[in-house]
Amino acid sequence: MENTVQAFVNRHQLIKQNTTILIGVSGGPDSMALLHFLWRFKDDWNLRLIAVSVDHQLRGTASQADVDYVRDMCEKWNLEFVSTSLNVPAYKQKRQLGTQVAARELRYQFFAEQMNTYQADYLALGHHGDDQAETMLMGFVRSASVRSLAGMPVKRDFASGEIIRPLLCVTKEMIESYCTEHAIIPRRDPSNEDDKYTRNDFRHNILPLLKEKNQNLHRTLRHLSESLQEDDTYLQQEAIKMAENVVTFGNADSGLSFDTNVFKAYPRSLQRRCFHLLLNYLYGEKPQTVSYVHEEQFLKVLQTDHGHIEINFPNRLKLVKSYTTMSFYFMKDYIQPSSYHVIMDPPEEIVLPTGKVISSSIISEPHLEGGAIFVCQREAIALPLHIRTRKKGDRMRWKGLNGSKKVKDIFIDAKVPLNERDIWPVVTDNNGEILWLPGLKKGTPAESGANGDYIQLKYGMEEKHA
Numbered sequence: 104m105e106n107t108v109q110a111f112v113n114r115h116q117l118i119k120q121n122t123t124i125l126i127g128v129s130g131g132p133d134s135m136a137l138l139h140f141l142w143r144f145k146d147d148w149n150l151r152l153i154a155v156s157v158d159h160q161l162r163g164t165a166s167q168a169d170v171d172y173v174r175d176m177c178e179k180w181n182l183e184f185v186s187t188s189l190n191v192p193a194y195k196q197k198r199q200l201g202t203q204v205a206a207r208e209l210r211y212q213f214f215a216e217q218m219n220t221y222q223a224d225y226l227a228l229g230h231h232g233d234d235q236a237e238t239m240l241m242g243f244v245r246s247a248s249v250r251s252l253a254g255m256p257v258k259r260d261f262a263s264g265e266i267i268r269p270l271l272c273v274t275k276e277m278i279e280s281y282c283t284e285h286a287i288i289p290r291r292d293p294s295n296e297d298d299k300y301t302r303n304d305f306r307h308n309i310l311p312l313l314k315e316k317n318q319n320l321h322r323t324l325r326h327l328s329e330s331l332q333e334d335d336t337y338l339q340q341e342a343i344k345m346a347e348n349v350v351t352f353g354n355a356d357s358g359l360s361f362d363t364n365v366f367k368a369y370p371r372s373l374q375r376r377c378f379h380l381l382l383n384y385l386y387g388e389k390p391q392t393v394s395y396v397h398e399e400q401f402l403k404v405l406q407t408d409h410g411h412i413e414i415n416f417p418n419r420l421k422l423v424k425s426y427t428t429m430s431f432y433f434m435k436d437y438i439q440p441s442s443y444h445v446i447m448d449p450p451e452e453i454v455l456p457t458g459k460v461i462s463s464s465i466i467s468e469p470h471l472e473g474g475a476i477f478v479c480q481r482e483a484i485a486l487p488l489h490i491r492t493r494k495k496g497d498r499m500r501w502k503g504l505n506g507s508k509k510v511k512d513i514f515i516d517a518k519v520p521l522n523e524r525d526i527w528p529v530v531t532d533n534n535g536e537i538l539w540l541p542g543l544k545k546g547t548p549a550e551s552g553a554n555g556d557y558i559q560l561k562y563g564m565e566e567k568h569a
């Protein structure tokens with residue numbers, strides 16, 4: 104393990120000589136191996152080492168015993184030591200967080216304070232190659248961003264210095280052998296075995312299956328992680344330049360705006376990143392969950408020639424496109440976000456802000472019927488489709504009806520509650536003809552006579568895959 108870690112540290116220039124390193128030590132095998140490794144190189148590299156150990160008050164006296172164990176080992180190795188006891192249960196309750204997230208937030212706050220107190224250059228953590236593989240797989244399965252697929256960075260800025268992870272290049276197995284070899288008897292946290300935590304489930308059940316297919320999975324994933332992170336850093340820098348060139352930033356109230364033609368002249372890859380940078384800027388201290396559905400809607404609105412479109416984002420943020428000007432701003436008088444307007448190019452599936460899904464497909468034979476399905480000839484309507492909430496004066500036509508009927512009256516006849524009327528999807532074609540009020544009324548666009556394909560729309564809940 105020593106040679107591998109040393110080569111890794113050199114390659115990434117992780118540690119400079121004559122520096123101060125805080126080491127997060129829980130007492131488990133990973134951080135004890137890290138502590139021991141750095142201790143051995145302390146004099147060669149002229150390092151000031153300070154072990155930091157946190158009791159999260161989650162496992163009664165056992166977690167205090169872990170901290171005591173780290174203190175004893177530091178005394179034995181003549182190392183500086185700092186510890187604290189953090190009330191994770193209370194913080195968890197107050198902030199309505201999961202246990203792991205609450206513990207992590209408080210721990211990192213404490214780490215940051217200590218970094219600043221000691222003016223430390225580095226915070227070294229004991230994450231290793233198996234942790235990285237799990238993180239990347241979890242990112243792959245549960246997130247749609249390149250950044251989470253790339254896993255944990257080898258180093259990143261933090262408080263007065265940087266977080267470094269020198270053990271990312273070794274496996275858990277190598278760490279366990281290192282501990283045995285150096286007679287380190289680490290503490291064991293039983294919650295690491297519990298499959299109710301997603302990470303442990305990936306560790307025990309998914310990773311072994313993948314390792315059967317590729318014995319070098321760690322190395323493959325490490326390479327993937329490093330190259331994704333390098334690409335990410337470069338693209339992020341380009342996106343920052345793009346935002347600086349394209350966007351007019353206002354104050355907190357006026358939000359920001361830009362010309363869609365200038366924005367669209369950049370590659371799609373930078374458009375996406377710039378979009379997220381803008382959201383980070385706008386949300387600032389209060390990050391919101393913005394999914395890829397929002398990202399796709401944003402990109403679509405960017406492309407459309409439609410004169411005026413508005414979309415609601417979480418926490419009162421509104422996106423408005425008016426001809427070639429796009430702006431984001433926070434609504435002052437908050438009304439429950441209700442209105443939306445999205446564009447659909449069949450075949451496509453869209454998750455509406457209400458959580459319901461409309462999917463469209465192009466079929467050669469109309470065969471399905473039912474309240475939640477709408478079919479019409481492709482030639483008979485103007486694409487793309489628009490899915491939006493009702494507007495004043497909306498009227499709808501269908502076969503057998505003389506003239507047209509107000510959408511409002513359709514809602515009243517069907518006894519749709521008032522609050523649902525404002526979020527009910529209205530599907531129109533590109534000419535504004537209302538085709539469908541899902542579950543309520545189907546329009547009948549003129550038959551084109553041609554024997555072409557059909558557009559089929561389905562409305563329902565998002566499918567949850569087991």
Ligand SMILES: Nc1ncnc2c1ncn2[C@@H]1O[C@H](COP(=O)(O)OP(=O)(O)OP(=O)(O)O)[C@@H](O)[C@H]1O
Pocket residue numbers: 126127128129130131132133134135155156157158159210227228229230234292295
């Ligand atoms: N209670 C703690 N006090 C100090 N540092 C911690 C603590 N918990 C975690 N860390 C740091 O964060 C790293 C990653 O934590 P994580 O919970 O993923 O692993 P772990 O199972 O605690 O690792 P270890 O084998 O070191 O116990 C640890 O290796 C350690 O450097």
